[in-house]
Amino acid sequence: MEAVLIPLIVFASIFGVFYIFLSTRNKERMALIEKGADASLFQTKKTHRSNLTLKFGMLAVGIGIGILIASLIETYTVMDEEVAYPSMIFLFGGLFLVANAMIEKKDKIEE
Known part of the structure; x- marks a missing residue:
């Protein structure tokens, strides 16, 4: 029973934190808005999101290449798996x- 209860509590806690965050926001x-503030306060820059996807994409490619190189190092050298990966x-x-x-710095300079 404990094996089912622990993941359930973890996911319920994560859901609770996100729910409270979003409802409070x-x-x-x-x-x-009721006090008359302009709704444009809540809009974010669209360029920030494109840079964020570029950053995550480049990080994922870097991790993938790192795993590939670590596999090659482990296979063809004497380096241990615990160190290589x-x-x-x-x-x-x-x-x-x-x-x-x-890349982001170069793009910012061009703008």
């Missing part, structure tokens, strides 16, 4: 995030 926004995942994930930062 909605109440705050409604209160601001985390080091290559963090190395290539970090490299691709740095590359993403440079």
Whole structure:
């Protein structure tokens, strides 16, 4: 019974936190609108979301390449699996995030 109860409690807690966050945010926004605040306060920049998807995409590619390189290192060298996989995942994930930062910086300069 405990094996079923623990995941149920974890998912219920996560759902509760998100529900409270969203309902509180909605109440705050409604209160601001009732007081006459402009609704444009709540709009976010669209370029931020495109940069976010680029960042996650580049991170995923970096992690994938890190796993591939770690597999090759483990197979063809004497490096242990416990060292190869985390080091290559963090190395290539970090490299691709740095590359993403440079791309975003270049785009910001062009604007």
